Amino acid sequence: MNSTMKLASLVLVLPLLLGTQQSRAGISLSADEAPVDPPWTQPANLSLIREKGTNTITADFVLKYRTVEQTRGDATYAKKGSYAIGVYLHRDNTADAQKNDRGIQVSYSGLLAPDWNNAGAVVSLGYSIKASTGKGLVEVEPSPGAKALVDKTKNRIVVGLGGYVQPSFAPGSVSPKTGVQPSIFFVDGGPSLYLDESRGEGVAGTGRLSGVALKLGLNFAPFGLEPLEPMSGLAVIPTFRVSAQTQHDISASGSRTKANRNLYNIEIALLFAKPETAVKKLVPSLTLSRSVGSDVLVGRKQSAKTELTFGVTF
Amino acid sequence: MATGVQIPADKLNRLNGLIFYAVDKASPFALAYDNNTNSLDKIELFTFGELAMTGQGTAIMWLWINAHCQPDARPVGADVASKCRTVADVRKAVISNAV
Numbered sequence: 305m306n307s308t309m310k311l312a313s314l315v316l317v318l319p320l321l322l323g324t325q326q327s328r329a330g331i332s333l334s335a336d337e338a339p340v341d342p343p344w345t346q347p348a349n350l351s352l353i354r355e356k357g358t359n360t361i362t363a364d365f366v367l368k369y370r371t372v373e374q375t376r377g378d379a380t381y382a383k384k385g386s387y388a389i390g391v392y393l394h395r396d397n398t399a400d401a402q403k404n405d406r407g408i409q410v411s412y413s414g415l416l417a418p419d420w421n422n423a424g425a426v427v428s429l430g431y432s433i434k435a436s437t438g439k440g441l442v443e444v445e446p447s448p449g450a451k452a453l454v455d456k457t458k459n460r461i462v463v464g465l466g467g468y469v470q471p472s473f474a475p476g477s478v479s480p481k482t483g484v485q486p487s488i489f490f491v492d493g494g495p496s497l498y499l500d501e502s503r504g505e506g507v508a509g510t511g512r513l514s515g516v517a518l519k520l521g522l523n524f525a526p527f528g529l530e531p532l533e534p535m536s537g538l539a540v541i542p543t544f545r546v547s548a549q550t551q552h553d554i555s556a557s558g559s560r561t562k563a564n565r566n567l568y569n570i571e572i573a574l575l576f577a578k579p580e581t582a583v584k585k586l587v588p589s590l591t592l593s594r595s596v597g598s599d600v601l602v603g604r605k606q607s608a609k610t611e612l613t614f615g616v617t618f
Numbered sequence: 619m620a621t622g623v624q625i626p627a628d629k630l631n632r633l634n635g636l637i638f639y640a641v642d643k644a645s646p647f648a649l650a651y652d653n654n655t656n657s658l659d660k661i662e663l664f665t666f667g668e669l670a671m672t673g674q675g676t677a678i679m680w681l682w683i684n685a686h687c688q689p690d691a692r693p694v695g696a697d698v699a700s701k702c703r704t705v706a707d708v709r710k711a712v713i714s715n716a717v
Contacts (some may be wrong), residue, residue, distance in 0.1 A: 317641065336686050375681065375684045375685045375693060376685060377681075377682070377685030377686055381680070381683035382681045382682045383685070383686075384681055384685070397694070404636070415677065415678075415681060417643070417678045417681050417682055419643075422639065422642040422643050422648070422649075422650060423648035423650065423651055425645055425646070426643070426644060426645070426671075426672075426674075426678065428674060428677070428678050428681075432650060441634065468674050470646050470670075470672060470674075470675060471646065472646045472647075472648060473646050473647055473650075473670070475647065475651040475652070476645070476647035476648070476651065476652065479647070479652050479654050479655060480645075480649075480655060480661070480664055480668050480669050481668065482645050484663065484668060485667050485668065486668075486670040487670075488670055488672060490672060490674070492674075525683060528667050528670065529667055529672060529673075530666070530667025530668075567686075
């Protein structure tokens with residue numbers, strides 16, 4: 305099993321321009337390793353650059369606090385849940401790339417496992433509600449040819465359910481064996497409701513939008529999710545995912561219009577892992593995905609994208 | 619539990635039963651219906667991967683254990699749970715939290 309170790313880092317970088325304007329010195333303070341499972345997550349970056357008498361500030365702060373999980377259960381179920389609150393600030397006063405996004409998000413998320421037949425499928429149900437409010441700079445054209453930056457207010461509530469089903473192997477048909485990684489297949493997804501509002505003087509596409517969404521994903525790992533004993537060096541674990549999402553707007557106001565949106569995605573991931581049982585290790589991965597469609601909740605307009613991502617997991 | 623303190627047999631049996639039930643719930647294999655895997659001792663050396671447990675399956679296993687282990691044991695913290703790779707690791711983590 306390649307469970308992802310939570311590793312948060314807090315990085316404070318203060319590049320300073322010292323001496324002549326051509327030379328640059330920097331101070332980097334880095335705490336690579338935070339406590340396992342900290343109540344707060346996400347990194348923060350602050351950069352102050354003085355060049356030719358002008359200060360440029362870039363700041364990225366996302367601070368999230370999660371409450372202790374409350375776990376409960378009886379003979380028929382087990383469930384847990386926790387609240388989280390997060391604040392964010394993305395600020396950049398570089399003249400040609402100004403950014404000033406700030407806001408707050410409050411959420412509750414939970415997981416429920418029913419006590420259905422253990423010889424049947426592995427099943428769980430996630431549920432969440434997220435509310436966020438914030439402002440961000442957008443460019444508007446107050447008069448022909450003129451450009452100005454104004455604040456756009458964004459408010460959103462999303463309530464969602466997330467099901468997980470891993471079909472069972474038929475009783476008696478197959479037994480687990482030492483050194484054998486069975487292939488893994490599971491289905492995830494579920495419905496959600498969204499209410500999205502945006503406001504701003506002179507900003508296009510403002511008003512309210514409400515709707516319902518449904519997402520379904522099929523996941524397949526033909527050689528399991530754990531590296532086999534080493535034949536040589538690094539093991540490669542391929543995984544495949546196909547997903548489809550549909551969004552149907554129920555109401556629209558202001559200058560926004562109702563629409564139906566679909567988003568399809570196919571993804572092939574290669575996880576490189578050393579088959580040792582070290583708890584903390586750097587695991588590189590390579591993901592190739594192709595997606596077609598649109599998604600109002602991430603601000604994606606109708607488009608087709610092919611993405612190759614190189615990542616590392618601790 | 620303090621090192622060297624004997625756990626009462628009934629408590630140990632309940633915890634072992636709970637661990638087996640939680641692993642069986644999180645694995646797509648029908649462990650309880652197979653003579654090769656119908657007890658905790660028989661599945662102890664398997665890794666989560668050999669039992670076809672995913673990350674979500676592992677989360678379900680810990681959720682079931684932590685929701686039902688009291689009053690025999692304290693719930694297992696995420697820092698310890700994240701280090702477990704085999705059923706034996708789970709057993710050790712749960713039993714060491716016995717009260």
